[in-house]
Amino acid sequence: MRVQRFSLYLVILLSLGIETECANETKCDEITLKNRLFDGYLRSARPVANDSDIVEVVLGMDLFHILELNEKDQTMSISIWLRRTWTDVSLVWDPETCDDLEELRLDPAEIWQPDIVLYNNVDAALNQFNVITDARVSPDGTVNFNSPFVIDISCGLDMTYFPFDSQTCTATFGTWFTASDEVAVRSEDNNTGIDNFVRNT
16 A cells, blocks of 8 residues: 555656646747847848858839939939848748747848948938838748838930930949859849839829
8 A cells, every 4th residue: 555655646746747847848939039039140140051152132112202303413313112032041930839920020230131232323322211110030031121212313314305205214223242142132023013103293
């Protein structure tokens, strides 16, 4: 009888031990996930598994409004929404083990960003609106970063047939410091959207 009581006592202890261990497991909520992802993260380093890998950046643009067309200075000022997409191998997680989180919204200042500039911009840099937008990150590390800009494009204008003329201005984007064997930039298949374009009256 004494042996039976000891066996029952031992089983109870083992059961309690298992329950205690499960209760102490770290819950993976959004805050925990962010802490894990940014542990040792370097925003100055290209987000690649190997140094020889190339980061592909896909650009797209939505045209909102033509603010000014300056025939004398051969420039055009427009407001746009610039879309940038790339993959960051350091920002990958399994949603099934982390509260089924399918997206993280991050401050873009906290993560690596491609040094995209407008080559034929009149000013030295892109003129971003005073609007803070988040970078949206998917579990596979895909980063979508969209933000509004006002850009002044330098483009040749032929006013010979004004006001019955048709003008073409090209905005040329690319990286400034990063070499092409480190970051490759390409445009979306339909890289310019006009669904939200406001025509001048």
